[in-house]
Amino acid sequence: MRIATAKETYIADEGLLTTNTQRAWMIVLALVLALAPFVLNAYWLYLACLVAINVASATGLNILTGYTGLVSLGQAAFMAVGAYAVAFLDGHLGTPFLLNILAAGLIAAAVGVLVGVPSLRVKGLYLAIATIAASFILHFVFTNWVSVTGGMSGVNVAPARLFGIELASPFALYFVIVPVTALMVLGAANLFRTRIGRAFIAIRDRDISAEVLGIPLLQYKLMSFALSSFYAGVAGGMWAYFFRVVTPESFPFATSIFFLAAVIVGGLGTILGPILGAAFMTLVPELLKYVVEWLGPVFPNAGAALSPVRTIVFGALIIFFLVFEPQGLAEIVRRVRRFFHLWPFKT
Amino acid sequence: MRPAPGPLAPAHLAVSGLSLSFGGLKALTDVSFEVRPGTITALIGPNGAGKTSLFNCISGFYRPREGYIRLDARDITATHPPARAKAGLARTFQNIALFKGMTVLDNIKLGRHAHMRTNLLEALFYWGAARREEMDLRAEVERRIIDFLEIDHIRNKPVASLSYGLQKRVELARALAMRPRLLMLDEPVAGMNREETEDMARFILDVKEEWGISILMVEHDMGMVMDISDHVVVLNFGKVIAQGPPVEVQGDPQVAAAYLGSGNPAELMRRLSAIGEAA
Incomplete structure (x- = not known):
């Protein structure tokens, strides 16, 4: 039962965490994230970094698709722009690691604004097609602008260096990737407490009355595109330092669909949604791998027989969530929280 | 303040x-x-x-x-x-044009959009000026509009859950927030x-x-x-x-x-x- 949450100031009422229970859980989460690298083995650390990178990108796509209502299938291409930007800056100019990541975000944001220009005229499926077209154009650029992108063979990226320390292992990179992602999620949460976030939601819900309220549609749609692709660019930059090679096939079109699916499965238009969605989409295939291994002793040859089944189970899980939880995983969390707010008086 | x-x-x-x-x-x-x-x-x-x-x-x-x-x-x-x-210039619509995905409070706050100055960077960090502007807005909306139109009991409710008459009143509140x-x-x-x-x-x-x-x-x-x-x-x-x-x-x-x-x-x-x- 949740009691004694009366607030005396508007600042307290508009905070991100409004109850002590929430604050306590947030501290627990921060501790778990800080201590995880010392407990997890290399493989799970690798997965943790990958989840964090995907969370950053999915959060960006959620700002555009979940909150502003502009469907985009170009998120992977924007990530690729960020990754190539990092590869180029690191290889040719030798600028510092964190600056490169920031620059990757800004360059991707500039490309995002260009891709977003049609959004004033076209919406929904038509805009989705326009972003697909843009991602194929970008793919063509990556393949053919050999002097910058290295063509089909791609470019190698040197290990990141921060304060003279080489960050080559997932263990070292974890301490950069996870805090950067956390900051980006915090930024998104802050955004939707201010006039700009409200304007995005207004455009999604009813663009005509948004305009009457004094929200210039083109400016805000482009801002949403810029921000979303900034997130993708930073995520792509971190990806480049993590995998240390970028080719045109690093970010196939299917990756864009992966991110859209992650945002939908997690919950459109919620801060928690893309976090849960990206974790789900990244980890479930791996967990299914373990399930197949455990089944090995019971069903001999399980590995060979069940590997294809794994993909089908993964697809079926996504459909299951779309049908039974259309609001996404975030809604399940909300329902659990509501249960404990009222427990034990109403269950 | x-x-x-x-x-x-x-x-x-x-x-x-x-x-x-x-x-x-x-x-x-x-x-x-x-x-x-x-x-x-x-x-x-x-x-x-x-x-x-x-x-x-x-x-x-x-x-x-x-x-x-x-x-x-x-x-x-x-x-x-x-x-x-x-x-x-502010207007309301014949067939209510509120933002269904938001609470009453956020709908009203939206009315003030054109008179606010917070930019994207300030919004992401929610520091200093951005926070102050939001708090001033909240205080003014509470005192001048929510009290005036007698809608304090529904301020945190999603708009979609309200009756037709109340939705019309929230729309008036939003228009008033536009000053x-x-x-x-x-x-x-x-x-x-x-x-x-x-x-x-x-x-x-x-x-x-x-x-x-x-x-x-x-x-x-x-x-x-x-x-x-x-x-x-x-x-x-x-x-x-x-x-x-x-x-x-x-x-x-x-x-x-x-x-x-x-x-x-x-x-x-x-x-x-x-x-x-x-x-």
């Missing part, structure tokens, strides 16, 4: 020689009228008379073929809707029961008196129009057929003809009072 801004000067709206056509269809022909500062002007007429087209011209969705629209001394005929909002100098209400009491209608009429009068805002409204509820407006403009087939104080307009044979098909003002008066009692 910064002091709440003082009362704004009510605006004077002048519409002159306005004509609008869609292809060959003439929606409006040479429409001229004005809303004097601090008064309630009602726009009435049978269905299809061009009231909503006129509203859409004034709020900037349609570009008239001829004529001009002036807010005080400023010609706003060709400005975009967001610029009109900044100039002090308007001219408020345009498109059928503020359509579909409301008698109690809700009386509440809304009281709020509209209070807005005029306490906030000192000029009001232009389209309304079919004749009882309310005749009760609270200072000036009535009657449209039929896109033309102004009569205008003046409510009593004069009620007695105009042309108005009776437009509504009843016969030119008998007494009959119109009788029917209007019957409607008023039935409502």
Whole structure:
């Protein structure tokens, strides 16, 4: 039962965490994230970094698709722009690691604004097609602008260096990737407490009355595109330092669909949604791998027989969530929280 | 905390020689009228008379073929809707245009958008100026608008869960948050029961008196129009057929003809009072 949450100031009422229970859980989460690298083995650390990178990108796509209502299938291409930007800056100019990541975000944001220009005229499926077209154009650029992108063979990226320390292992990179992602999620949460976030939601819900309220549609749609692709660019930059090679096939079109699916499965238009969605989409295939291994002793040859089944189970899980939880995983969390707010008086 | 801004000067709206056509269809022909500062002007007429087209011209969705629209001394005929909002024009919609995915409080806060300054970077960090601006807004919305319209019990509810009458009231709240100098209400009491209608009429009068805002409204509820407006403009087939104080307009044979098909003002008066009692 949740009691004694009366607030005396508007600042307290508009905070991100409004109850002590929430604050306590947030501290627990921060501790778990800080201590995880010392407990997890290399493989799970690798997965943790990958989840964090995907969370950053999915959060960006959620700002555009979940909150502003502009469907985009170009998120992977924007990530690729960020990754190539990092590869180029690191290889040719030798600028510092964190600056490169920031620059990757800004360059991707500039490309995002260009891709977003049609959004004033076209919406929904038509805009989705326009972003697909843009991602194929970008793919063509990556393949053919050999002097910058290295063509089909791609470019190698040197290990990141921060304060003279080489960050080559997932263990070292974890301490950069996870805090950067956390900051980006915090930024998104802050955004939707201010006039700009409200304007995005207004455009999604009813663009005509948004305009009457004094929200210039083109400016805000482009801002949403810029921000979303900034997130993708930073995520792509971190990806480049993590995998240390970028080719045109690093970010196939299917990756864009992966991110859209992650945002939908997690919950459109919620801060928690893309976090849960990206974790789900990244980890479930791996967990299914373990399930197949455990089944090995019971069903001999399980590995060979069940590997294809794994993909089908993964697809079926996504459909299951779309049908039974259309609001996404975030809604399940909300329902659990509501249960404990009222427990034990109403269950 | 910064002091709440003082009362704004009510605006004077002048519409002159306005004509609008869609292809060959003439929606409006040479429409001229004005809303004097601090008064309630009602726009009435049978269905299809061009009231909503006129509203859409004034709020900037349609570009008239001829004529001009002036807010005080400023010609706003060709400005975009967001610029009109900044100039002090606010409106509500006939079929409620609230943002369903947001709470009542956020909907109202949205009204202030054009008067706020927080930029993207400040918004992401929510530091200093951005936080202060949000808190000032919250305090003002609570004190001036939520209290005034008696909607404090629903402030954190999602808009979609509210009754029709309350949604209309939230829409009025949002328009007030825009700090308007001219408020345009498109059928503020359509579909409301008698109690809700009386509440809304009281709020509209209070807005005029306490906030000192000029009001232009389209309304079919004749009882309310005749009760609270200072000036009535009657449209039929896109033309102004009569205008003046409510009593004069009620007695105009042309108005009776437009509504009843016969030119008998007494009959119109009788029917209007019957409607008023039935409502």
